[in-house]
Structures are given as structure tokens and as C-alpha cells.
Amino acid sequence: MKIYSSNLWTILAFALVVFSCTDPAEVTPELEDKKDDKDQAEVAIPLRELFKDYFLIGAAVTPQQTDLGTAHGQALKTHYASLTAENVMKPDALQRVKGQFTWDNADRIVQFAKNNNMKVRGHTLTWHSQSPDWMFYDENGDLHTPEVAMKQLEEHITTVVSRYKGDVYAWDVVNEAMFDWDPNGQIIYREDSPWYKIMGPAYIDSAFVYARRADPDAKLFYNDYNSIFSWKRNKIYDLVKRLKDNGIPIDGIGLQGHWSVNTTESDLRTTLNLFRELGVELHITELDIPVYASNDEPGSTEYNSTFSFRQKVAYSMIFNVLLDYSDIITNVTFWGIGDDHTWLDKPGRKAFPFLLDEELKPKPVYFEVQKLVQKR
Ligand code: XIL
Numbered sequence: 001m002k003i004y005s006s007n008l009w010t011i012l013a014f015a016l017v018v019f020s021c022t023d024p025a026e027v028t029p030e031l032e033d034k035k036d037d038k039d040q041a042e043v044a045i046p047l048r049e050l051f052k053d054y055f056l057i058g059a060a061v062t063p064q065q066t067d068l069g070t071a072h073g074q075a076l077k078t079h080y081a082s083l084t085a086e087n088v089m090k091p092d093a094l095q096r097v098k099g100q101f102t103w104d105n106a107d108r109i110v111q112f113a114k115n116n117n118m119k120v121r122g123h124t125l126t127w128h129s130q131s132p133d134w135m136f137y138d139e140n141g142d143l144h145t146p147e148v149a150m151k152q153l154e155e156h157i158t159t160v161v162s163r164y165k166g167d168v169y170a171w172d173v174v175n176e177a178m179f180d181w182d183p184n185g186q187i188i189y190r191e192d193s194p195w196y197k198i199m200g201p202a203y204i205d206s207a208f209v210y211a212r213r214a215d216p217d218a219k220l221f222y223n224d225y226n227s228i229f230s231w232k233r234n235k236i237y238d239l240v241k242r243l244k245d246n247g248i249p250i251d252g253i254g255l256q257g258h259w260s261v262n263t264t265e266s267d268l269r270t271t272l273n274l275f276r277e278l279g280v281e282l283h284i285t286e287l288d289i290p291v292y293a294s295n296d297e298p299g300s301t302e303y304n305s306t307f308s309f310r311q312k313v314a315y316s317m318i319f320n321v322l323l324d325y326s327d328i329i330t331n332v333t334f335w336g337i338g339d340d341h342t343w344l345d346k347p348g349r350k351a352f353p354f355l356l357d358e359e360l361k362p363k364p365v366y367f368e369v370q371k372l373v374q375k376r
Contacts, residue, residue, distance in 0.1 A: 084285070110164060240278050
């Protein structure tokens with residue numbers, strides 16, 4: 001942690017007072033690591049505190065979780081400095097019917113963030129998925145002309161970004177536009193996206209222009225997954241380079257961070273070094289590390305010491321790297337709050353992908369990460 005030694009002494013003194021004067025039963029339960037390492041009482045430093053000198057730490061949320069009367073609301077307030085709507089700011093949530101916007105759910109998240117001194121990342125304005133059919137198809141089921149589709153894209157982006165002007169500090173303007181698996185780098189764009197089918201990559205450029213026009217102060221991001229792999233990072237690099245060279249307003253790249261316990265340090269560092277050359281900000285936008293070593297590994301509904309060990313190794317490596325790049329990484333957002341709610345869970349196969357457990361208490365891996373931050 002980048003702290004001065006006097007602060008360090010204050011923290012140590014505080015810890016000493018807590019340990020010497022407090023009956024163990026009185027220690028706030030969420031600050032205890034109950035799952036293992038039982039004999040090693042540790043005090044969790046809230047994540048937003050822990051990372052405050054490096055980057056904003058965030059979580060993806062549902063509107064229901066943004067309620068201080070719930071454990072989720074309390075965990076959010078304690079740990080996170082940035083919120084992303086897991087689903088309710090996507091096009092099909094905000095404009096399911098053409099011309100009819102539904103704001104209630106998104107507003108709830110934005111209001112909670114404002115009340116609790118958090119930033120909001122907007123996710124997402126332009127995507128092939130979770131977007132209403134009317135954006136792409138006419139009443140006969142045929143793709144719109146480029147003119148019609150572009151106009152609708154402009155209206156959607158302008159309306160949404162204007163509503164949250166000043167409240168949403170960064171937008172994922174375009175999500176997942178690059179082709180995913182193509183070792184030879186022949187296929188650049190996701191060609192099965194209806195946006196691409198209608199007008200090729202032109203929608204990408206325009207989306208950024210519309211967003212900038214609606215809120216000149218919002219940071220504008222291109223967001224994608226698998227971005228640490230050679231076959232994709234080069235495409236993302238080329239895209240962002242082209243946008244910048246053409247004067248298209250883009251401020252950053254979002255790396256989704258759906259990584260694994262096998263993610264390699266060299267894939268991460270190579271990618272971060274490459275993206276550094278673009279002179280853009282980087283956000284890790286959807287971090288989650290499931291406990292399985294492969295898709296073939298049998299599923300479990302119990303967290304065990306093997307899982308814990310793997311996550312300690314993986315998360316330590318990952319956060320060490322992210323801290324090394326904290327001059328360009330300005331936000332690291334988990335794709336959920338704690339292990340009770342994650343899009344990765346399947347029946348009989350829980351993913352346990354976060355630092356907080358199903359009760360939103362710090363897991364052993366949390367303390368591992370805490371230690372490495374404190375050592376810096
Ligand atoms: C996921 C949500 O977590 C799920 O609840 C939903 O059913 C599908 O979308 N990449 C993204 C996110 O950019 O929007 C996705 O979120 C996960 C993958």
C-alpha cells in the first residue's frame with residue numbers, strides 16, 4: 001500500500017487495540033475469516049480503502065441489491081467505490097419497446113451510488129446481445145437499412161447518455177464487437193452481430209461520436225472479453241488505434257476480466273503493455289475467477305481447500321499485475337458482490353468466483369490479496 005509510515009503505525013495501533021480489548025465474540029462478523037485459517041484472526045480492510053491509492057474497486061449489481069437494509073447494500077457501501085448495472089442499463093432493459101424508455105431500475109442504482117459516494121460505470125450502449133429486435137429488424141423480420149438502424153442507435157445513445165449526464169462517469173459504448181476465436185487473425189469483427197450485418201463496422205465509430213456529443217465529460221470505453229489472448233488483443237489494439245487515428249472519441253478499453261485460475265501472468269502483462277502504447281485508460285470491467293481448473297472438472301456446490309488454494313494463487317498474481325499497472329488501470333470491477341450471486345453458477349456447479357463468500361464475508365483469498373497490497 002502506498003501509505004506513509006505514520007499511517008501504517010496508526011493502522012497497526014488500531015489493530016492492536018482491536019485485538020487486545022475486544023472479546024472475539026464482539027468482532028464484527030463480516031470482518032472475520034471463518035472458512036479456514038481459523039486460528040489466524042485477521043481484520044479485513046474494506047476493499048475501497050485497500051485499493052484507494054491505486055484504482056476504484058467496483059461491483060456489478062442488481063437494483064434489488066442497492067438497499068442499505070440488506071446485506072448486499074451494506075457490503076456495497078463497505079467495499080465498493082464504483083457500481084455497474086449487471087443488466088438493467090442494457091438496451092433491452094432501457095428501451096424494450098421503441099420510443100418507450102424504462103428508467104426505474106437503472107435510476108435506483110444511480111441514486112444508491114450517489115447517496116453512498118460511489119461512481120457509476122454505464123454498461124452498455126451498443127451490443128449484439130440483450131438488445132431489442134426492433135433495433136435490427138423491421139416488421140417483416142428483415143434487417144433495417146443502415147440509415148434506419150443508425151438513426152435508432154443515435155436516438156438510443158443520445159437519450160440514455162443525456163439522462164445520466166454527470167452521473168455515469170464512464171460508458172461501455174460498444175461491447176464485444178470483435179470476432180472471438182481466429183488464431184490467424186483473418187476475421188476481424190463479429191460478423192454475426194446484426195449491427196455488423198447492417199452496416200459493417202461503421203456503427204462502432206458512430207456510437208462513440210453520439211456518446212461524446214451527449215456527455216462530453218463521460219469517459220468512453222470499448223469493452224470486450226478474451227482480450228488478453230493474442231488472437232483478440234491485436235484486433236482490439238488495431239480497432240482502438242484506428243478510432244484514435246480517425247479522431248473518434250475513445251478514452252479507454254474495458255477488459256472484461258472473466259479470467260480463470262489458469263490465466264497466465266505473461267498473457268496479462270503482454271496485453272497491458274500493448275494497450276499501454278495506445279495511451280488510453282484501462283478498466284477491468286467484469287472480474288470473476290471461477291474455482292475450476294477446466295470445464296471438464298466435476299462441479300461442486302461446496303467451497304473446498306483446493307478451490308481456496310487455486311484462488312489465492314490466481315488472485316494474488318492478478319492483483320500484483322494490476323497494481324503494477326495502476327498508472328493506466330483506473331477501475332477494477334467485479335462482476336458481482338459475493339459468491340451468492342454470479343452469472344457463472346450452474347445447477348450442481350457453483351463458481352465461487354469472488355473475494356467475498358456467499359454470506360458476503362471475506363474469504364481466505366481476500367486476506368491473501370490484502371496482504372499483498374499492504375506489502376507494497
Ligand atoms: C451477463 C449477466 O451477468 C447475466 O445476468 C445475463 O443473463 C447475461 O449477461 N459480458 C458482458 C455482460 O458484457 O453484460 C454479461 O452479463 C457477461 C458477459
